Amino acid sequence: KNIKKLKGEENAYRIRLGDYRIGFFIKGDTIIFSRVLHRREFDRYFP
Template sequence: MTVHFSKSFLKDIQKIGDHNLKIRVKEVILSLESTRDIFEIKETKKLKGYPNAYRIRISDYRLGFFIVNQVVILKRFVKRNDIYKVFP
């Protein structure tokens, strides 16, 4: 799959100070690029009520993204208690 990054996602990543967390995000992005089925990636869930919205759990953070025509659009990467306030 092709992966695109939104401006808000890039800002969220810049705010993260934990180097190990950034490495885990990079690993998930590489997995997204190489997978054919999104549910092969651990901790992936589809959001109810939104046809193309998904999230992946990475530690205490959630990565919110959309899939449109085999293109993954990464929208947000925020703490678990904030993800549903800002995404979708």
């Protein structure tokens, strides 16, 4: 429920944790965590 696939990006996902978002990519069987940002900054800086 807290994990969403991002539109327009093939392997990009986000996890919602309160007011913060964790952006990550899934490549094969590897998860690459990229950013932890406040929700108002997330769309601007990720991916």
